[in-house]
Amino acid sequence: VYLERYAVRRLPFARLGERDVAFFERLLPGRALTAQEEVKPFNVDWLKSVRGCSQLVLKPQTTAEVSQVLRYCYEKNLAVNPQGGNTGLVGGSVPVFDEIILSTALMNQVISFDKVSGILVCQAGCVLERLNEYVEEQGFIMPLDLGAKGSCHIGGNVATNAGGLRLLRYGSLRGTVLGLEVVLADGSVLDCLTSLRKDNTGYDLKQLFIGSEGTLGVITAVSILCPQKPKAVNVAFLGCQSFAKVLETFTTCRAMLGEILSAYEFMDEKCMELVERHLKLSSPVADSPFYVLIETSGSNSSHDEEKLNNFLEQAMASGLVTDGTVATDDKKIKRLWSLRERITEALTHEGYVYKYDISLPVGKLYDLVDDMRARLGQSAKNVVGYGHLGDGNLHLNITAESYSHSLLDAIEPFVYEWTARCSGSISAEHGLGFKKKQFIQYSKPRGAVVLMQQFKAMLDPKGILNPYKTLPSAPEWGLC
Amino acid sequence: VYLERYAVRRLPFARLGERDVAFFERLLPGRALTAQEEVKPFNVDWLKSVRGCSQLVLKPQTTAEVSQVLRYCYEKNLAVNPQGGNTGLVGGSVPVFDEIILSTALMNQVISFDKVSGILVCQAGCVLERLNEYVEEQGFIMPLDLGAKGSCHIGGNVATNAGGLRLLRYGSLRGTVLGLEVVLADGSVLDCLTSLRKDNTGYDLKQLFIGSEGTLGVITAVSILCPQKPKAVNVAFLGCQSFAKVLETFTTCRAMLGEILSAYEFMDEKCMELVERHLKLSSPVADSPFYVLIETSGSNSSHDEEKLNNFLEQAMASGLVTDGTVATDDKKIKRLWSLRERITEALTHEGYVYKYDISLPVGKLYDLVDDMRARLGQSAKNVVGYGHLGDGNLHLNITAESYSHSLLDAIEPFVYEWTARCSGSISAEHGLGFKKKQFIQYSKPRGAVVLMQQFKAMLDPKGILNPYKTLPSAPEWGLC
Known part of the structure; x- marks a missing residue:
């Protein structure tokens, strides 16, 4: 339906031929999928809202393989759709037409982890939740967390500049990603995979690839700074009678919880109704027009509890909050979080x-x-x-x-x-992916979009990387 | 001496003529300086280690004026040296030959400050310390702090991706700068001056200008996220008997102070000797081979003091630290910080x-x-x-x-x-500025440097913006 609505037409890339398939089968034995049943799930996004018709999925294991794939595609003018965990919500992670799918699923190795600095270096296809488990064993956590953590790949997270549930506390990937390795459209490898907190030698090239949704290069490895695992985590789940109270509760808790506040999430009563109905979860507090989930993370449980209790007392006493529950044990914390994290899933029902x-x-x-x-x-x-x-x-x-x-x-x-x-x-x-790219002008001035198109043309002159995504199509915008 | 050593030659830019000067005097009445005495201080860096021979300093007040200046220079092929507070340490902020100096000294207006979100929008020429005073009155602090705060401009801080004393806690400017307004080499204005914590609509263009040292565009306005002013600040100044103990003290205090640790600085005994000798400061602790300054910032003074005391007890008991002093009042905190912050100044003596x-x-x-x-x-x-x-x-x-x-x-x-x-x-x-640019290859692979040069060529095809800086000169590198 989107193709029709936005009058998207296939660009004049080459069509995949038998010789191409033979090349890839030789390069990636057993890892070049062509059987329709095998390819199908890679063609459809998680929301089942967009569907491509690719006939080939490639599963490289190494950066060198990604490089060879792209060098070949660049020479032959074959379009490529890089794909991580395929959990994107804007149609950016699946092909629009017959682009070759380049999956990072088998690039799932941790390269190194430094216990002193907390710096993790890993391949792009590592699943976020697996990484979090891995660093947790060593006393750290990943600086980002999101509902799709069980499937999303760290490379995809970086390519889309994922935000998620911990941004409030640990900041965006623009600060926590220390280095990237990227394969460019022509197959050349750009090595910016450093593990330094500070490096002001020339332009910070990696930033351009963070959030570029696979349109400027394929991220093959990531170096990321992990914060220490907090010794104490508390979650409060509260009911508020109006959105104004949700806001006032926020400013109050930001002032009173200060440095231990690690999340402030909200949901309306309709969300609660849907997670109760479709996922059989039950609300832990009395029915309210709005709900708030507050998380604290700190290094001293008695200090944190004291701060949280002071805040809750004030919030209840002043009528900001009408009902609430607090969790300090892992199991209950997970249960409270799932009310918020699983809204997306409930909605699909x-x-x-x-x-x-x-x-x-x-x-x-x-x-x-x-x-x-x-x-x-x-x-x-x-x-x-x-x-x-x-x-x-x-x-x-x-x-x-x-x-x-x-x-x-x-x-x-x-x-x-x-x-x-x-x-x-x-x-x-x-991100903008496929579904939102025509609306970029609502958030960016024309001069900025033109500059983006110049970057795209410079880094991917044939436009083979994730075409039809992120930037608006050429006609209206004049460039390319 | 550097010109000679690195065989730097003036590039074939136009020479400033009388007509050019007349144009600028009309455009910026009273703000186009040509008298030798007035121009001189802008030609020499703070360290007095590099000296240009510019004959013109321009002091625009508005973005429109900067745009007109650059449009003219671009047309006439006149080279430009953008200059903030001129506190850089690598010769990036002064002309190498006769580049026109474009000073942001009169672009010192705050545009807006939002007390709910803590987002400050201001012109590039605001002095960091003035901004900190301004937001402190409203319960916030600037996310960066450095020794040069009394003179450095926020635009220069962003252009050099300044780190400084608060990075450990509040992260780098890549996370805290939310938006930029930049005038490009040809005079066009790139408006990325948003005030949103999250915005994934297309490539994050502003990142390219952060740390580009004025070689890709002139930053004219900055939007930056300010953290809340901590309610309690403590500083401990400690003596350690070896660098190994400095390191062990760091891992211990990181674990015990957790989220309230806001700085961990060190200096050796020679530094202490120099600040004592030249600045008449006195050491607050017994002579030691190494000194450590630890700062905590938090929202609850009794919690913070308890954490700090627990740490200090353990550090003393286990022999990590042999002497120490703690400050909780502003005056003593400033005095302890000055031992560390004024080392640069002491060295110049x-x-x-x-x-x-x-x-x-x-x-x-x-x-x-x-x-x-x-x-x-x-x-x-x-x-x-x-x-x-x-x-x-x-x-x-x-x-x-x-x-x-x-x-x-x-x-x-x-x-x-x-x-x-x-x-x-x-x-x-x-940064690399003028003094370090020939050494970029020690930290960046050739492919990355070539890509940087492509960005430079795209954004500033005539190379008029801060020439001879950041990127190595062309001959060795083939490009441009």
Whole structure:
């Protein structure tokens, strides 16, 4: 449906031939998949909202293999879709037409871990949750965490500049990623895989690849700084009677919890209803219009509990919060987190999901949900809001029995115009991928987009890397 | 001396003519300086180690004026040296030949400050210390702090990706800078001045300008995330009997102080001797081979003091530390910090200073100082080491009565080869500027440097912006 809607046409790349397949089978014996059944799952995204028709999946194990694959594709003008855990939400991780899928699934080796500095170096295909387990054994944690952790690859996380649940405390990947190894479109290997906290020798090239969604190069290895594992973690799950109270609770807890605050998430009552109904989870607090999840991470459990209790007492006494529960043991902490983390999954049970991932000034965050609900009325099944309030990041989701042009027309460009009026971002953390790339102008001025296209043309002159993604197609924009 | 040593030749830019001067005097009435006395201080760096011979200093007040200046220079092929507070240590902030100096001194307005989010938007010429005072009044602090704070401009800080004293806690500018406005070489204005914590719409262009030392564009405005002002700050100043104990003290305090640790600095006994001699400061602890400064910042003074006291007890009991003092009041905290912050200043009293700013694996940090001291023997007056140990960042300084080729030959490339063998960085935070640019290959592979040169050629095709800086000159490298 997207192809039609945005009138996307296949660019004049070469078609995959028998000789090409033979080359790849020789290069990657047993790791060049062509059987339709094997290829199929790689063609469809996690949301089942976009589907390509690639006929070849390549599974290299080494950087040298990735380099040989790309050198060949570059010479033959074959388009390539780099794919990590395929958990992206904007159609960036699957082919649009017949692009060759380059999967990092077998590039899953840890290269090194330094216990003094906490610096991990690993291949791009390592699964985030496996890495977290690995460094946890040595007293550290990964600086990022997100709902898809069980499947997403660290290379994909970096390629999309994933945000997630720990950004409030440990900052973005732009600070924690110390080095990258990247294979460029022509197969040359760019080695920026250093493990230094500070390095001001020339331009920081790796930054350009962070968040470029596989359109400028294929990330093959990552060096990342892991924070120490906190000795004490507490989670509070609270009910609030209005969004204004959610906001006031945030400023109060930021002031009172200070350096131990590691997450401030919110969800509305509709979200709770859906996780209860579809996932059989039960709410630990009395029904409320809004719920807040607060996490603290610190080095001294009695200090942290004292801070948290002081805050909770004040929040209850002043009526900011009407009900709440606190967890200090791992099991209950996981249970509380799953209420928030599994909203995405619960939504998929409702039919088709229109997903929006918006950055806004925190005070206006929920106004967009209210306005959208009023606008759509009965034509949508659900309009829900949740997200990383501490980062000013709203996940706005709209569900309906099935996809319809008319509902989409009612949502877009309204949602983007609304966001642009508040100087927000139309994609806080999901990226633009295939589904959002035509809307970049709502968040970036024309001069910036033209410059991006110049970078793309410089680094990938034939445009073979993840085509049809991230940047708007050429006609409207003049370049390429 | 550097011109000679590195055989630097003036590139064929146009020479400044009377008509050019007349144009600038019309554009910036009273703010185009040509009198030799007025221009002179802008031609010499803070260390008095490099000197240009510019005949014109321009002081725009607005982005539009910067744009007009650059458009004119681009058309006429006139080279430009952007200059902030002129506190750089690698000769990046002054002209090499007759480049026009574009000073941000009059671009010193705060544009906005949001008390809820702590996001500051200001012009590039704001002095760091003034900004810190401004946000402190509203309960926040700047995310960076450095010895030069009284003169350095925030635009220069961003252009050089300054590190400094708070990086350990608040991370690098790559995470805290949320947006930039940049004027490109041809005078066009790139507006990436957003104030969002998360924005994944296309490539993050601003990152390329952070740390590019004015060679890719002139930063005219900055949007930056300020952390909350900590309610409690403590500083401990300690004496250690060996560098091994300095390291062990670090791992112990990182584990015990956790999230409240905001600085871990070290200096050797020679540094202490120099600040005592030249600045009449006195050491607060018994003479020791090494000194450590530890700062904590937190939201609860009794919790923080308890953590710090527990750590100090353990450090004293186990013999890691042999003497120490703690400060909780502002005045004493400032006094302790000045011992560390004013080492640079004390060194300048010793004659000529050869400065090196190295990133190394923390365990090897002081080996370089020992090796250098052994190598130079009597030919150097002092060989001292200090720096941001928590970030793996050593400041190695060598002094002599005056500059000599032979001493420099004994130091370089030895120091760079030593660093490269440990996969370190030859410039952790100072940048490459004019003095270090020929050594980039010790920290970056050739492919990366070639790519940097392509970026430079794309963004500044005539090479008018801060020429002779950051990237090695063309002949050896083939490109441009």
